């Protein structure tokens with residue numbers, strides 16, 4: 001399977017373009033989650049001469065696939081491999097100090113899910129890998145081997161909001177054989193409960209393991225923290241999340257950046273003089289339309305939130 005064969009349908013594409021390209025078509029735009037290049041190519045077509053578009057992904061396969069694919073654009077195109085937590089250094093390498101727009105379409109791409117070698121799918125038989133970068137770190141199978149029941153239970157609860165996390169964790173750790181494939185994991189849990197567990201439950205278990213393995217929550221926090229000082233005044237940030245854990249983080253981060261004064265509540269006078277950093281463009285999240293979900297069922301759980309850098313922000 002090849003990346004970028006117009007394979008990935010970008011989620012909420014019109015809405016993302018509206019946020020990022022309606023104001024400034026000559027600025028610097030960062031797509032921090034290149035994936036199959038869906039949003040990237042769409043933004044590339046909108047930008048005008050003089051603009052710069054940087055595509056970033058931690059997955060070397062996504063980077064290689066996009067580099068092979070010609071981009072239809074008048075903008076200067078840059079594609080780099082790296083994580084959210086490395087954004088500042090990566091932009092610095094290209095002497096970019098500020099960006100006018102940034103999109104992060106969180107989670108895994110269709111390519112990653114559908115490619116059985118990557119081990120993200122709970123519906124198909126595949127090795128339990130789940131690494132976004134297969135050249136780095138341990139596989140999901142090794143992670144489960146290494147963790148204690150308590151640690152695994154915490155992950156299922158905090159990263160997947162899985163019910164009965166302690167029972168599930170104990171079942172996974174007490175499996176008669178090491179869990180090497182998605183089928184092993186499914187069977188182990190089905191055996192524990194004496195029935196086929198619904199897909200929804202299995203999806204949460206897989207998601208929790210994937211999020212923990214790839215340190216996705218910390219990556220998202222670092223991304224949000226690091227991007228605010230890199231946004232030019234009036235620059236915009238758009239984040240698409242696919243589950244409530246990520247969405248809550250984005251929502252509360254945007255809110256916290258809108259708060260102007262950070263003096264202690266008991267203070268009689270404001271001494272911080274802190275201007276608000278961001279102004280929310282979306283007070284509530286934007287969801288995909290019924291038509292979009294019909295065409296692309298993965299858009300079902302997508303939620304877009306966007307904000308703009310205040311002109312007085314640092």
Ligand SMILES: C[S@@+](CC[C@H](N)C(=O)[O-])C[C@H]1O[C@@H](n2cnc3c(N)ncnc32)[C@H](O)[C@@H]1O
Nearest residue numbers: 010033035036037038039058083084105109219
């Ligand atoms: C939902 S896909 C993006 C799809 C893309 N917007 C498109 O239209 O084709 C998410 C991508 O983000 C990448 N990713 C996830 N976390 C990342 C991180 N912390 N740093 C860089 N890339 C990350 C994944 O490897 C994956 O390719």
